[in-house]
Amino acid sequence: MMINPSIEQLTQGKFNRYALVIATAKCARIVTDEYVKQREAAEKILEDKDKKSDKTLASMIDKDIRDNKAVENAVQRLYRGEFSVIIPEDTGEEHLK
Numbered sequence: 764m765m766i767n768p769s770i771e772q773l774t775q776g777k778f779n780r781y782a783l784v785i786a787t788a789k790c791a792r793i794v795t796d797e798y799v800k801q802r803e804a805a806e807k808i809l810e811d812k813d814k815k816s817d818k819t820l821a822s823m824i825d826k827d828i829r830d831n832k833a834v835e836n837a838v839q840r841l842y843r844g845e846f847s848v849i850i851p852e853d854t855g856e857e858h859l860k
Contacts, residue, residue: 768842778850783841786848790837793846798828 774783805823821829827836840846 768838773838773841778848782848782850786841786846787834787837790840790846791833794828794833794836794840798824798833801825801828 770780770783774780801824802820805820808823809820831839837846841848
């Protein structure tokens with residue numbers, strides 16, 4: 764499955780594909796964490812016997828997070844500028860030992 768926008772549109776020549784993969788994975792983790800929080804909150808509301816809710820579990824979770832894959836959401840958020848790719852400056856020091 765192809766996800767739009769393309770790699771060229773996402774990188775805009777500012778960083779390489781490796782940085783894009785790392786940024787997308789980190790964003791996907793954030794999206795997944797958002798889903799988990801929303802689902803836990805919705806389940807808590809539904810479990811509470813005192814508060815009767817006519818809503819379903821699915822209706823209490825943000826539609827984009829619920830219906831789309833985390834990676835697809837991450838790519839779209841990167842493209843819209845909701846997340847930024849930050850490349851650390853090279854200090855000339857070796858980071859891996």
